[in-house]
Amino acid sequence: MQVKAREVYVPPVLQDLRAGTAELHIALEKRLPFFSDTLDINAFKRLMQAYYGFYQPLEQALLDSGVIPDDFDLTPRLKAATLYADLQTLGAASTMLSLCRELPLINASAASLGVLYVLEGATLGGQILRREIAARLNLDADNGAAFLDIYGAATGRRWRDFIEYLGSRPLDAAERAAVVAAAQTTFSCFERWLESQEVLA
Numbered sequence: 001m002q003v004k005a006r007e008v009y010v011p012p013v014l015q016d017l018r019a020g021t022a023e024l025h026i027a028l029e030k031r032l033p034f035f036s037d038t039l040d041i042n043a044f045k046r047l048m049q050a051y052y053g054f055y056q057p058l059e060q061a062l063l064d065s066g067v068i069p070d071d072f073d074l075t076p077r078l079k080a081a082t083l084y085a086d087l088q089t090l091g092a093a094s095t096m097l098s099l100c101r102e103l104p105l106i107n108a109s110a111a112s113l114g115v116l117y118v119l120e121g122a123t124l125g126g127q128i129l130r131r132e133i134a135a136r137l138n139l140d141a142d143n144g145a146a147f148l149d150i151y152g153a154a155t156g157r158r159w160r161d162f163i164e165y166l167g168s169r170p171l172d173a174a175e176r177a178a179v180v181a182a183a184q185t186t187f188s189c190f191e192r193w194l195e196s197q198e199v200l201a
């Protein structure tokens, strides 16, 4: 009997996103200090403060944008509150934390989807980072690193749900280009922000 390999459908917008952001992902991943020998608890706190300084205003911008498609449920995908709770657990929370002001422009639903692609995709790498931080700093979801495991065992399913949603949206070529451009800007804004906070290698 012939067994056909399971075919996973990759929608055109996802092909474009992957082609358009792969290099940006590799470049950022190389500079993030999660695997650095010098990453101690203080460096981790500073890194998570810098993450919060990006996620908080970016999620607020998504909420304020008015262009999130009506059938997309953003609330269960918001992560800044979990990041803040981690900072509180770590004794690193403060109302004085710097917040990024140079954010991607979210002026159409296509742009919102590009931003969301980056924020949702980051939960996948989060699973690798979670293991590293548990091994290295003894931190997990209960004592200050819940953000890295934000969707827990549902990580894969939630990513597939997002991709399915993305693939189900009717997007013309111009809109697909706008999705990719927003994703690229999200990566570059994040990298510039982290650099300005002096947490990158």
Ligand code: HEM
Pocket (backbone or CB within 6 Å): 017, 018, 025, 028, 029, 030, 032, 034, 117, 118, 119, 120, 121, 122, 123, 124, 125, 126, 128, 129, 190
């Ligand atoms: C050292 C840090 C990071 C590592 C080691 C890492 C690693 C990974 C890995 C292994 C995947 C593929 C997972 C899979 O297919 O199951 C992935 C996907 C992804 N990551 Fe990262 N990542 C890191 C940081 C980030 C950051 C900071 C962002 C954005 C803010 C990001 C955005 C994405 C996106 C959008 C995808 C989805 C790619 C796709 O399948 O279309 N990653 N990452």
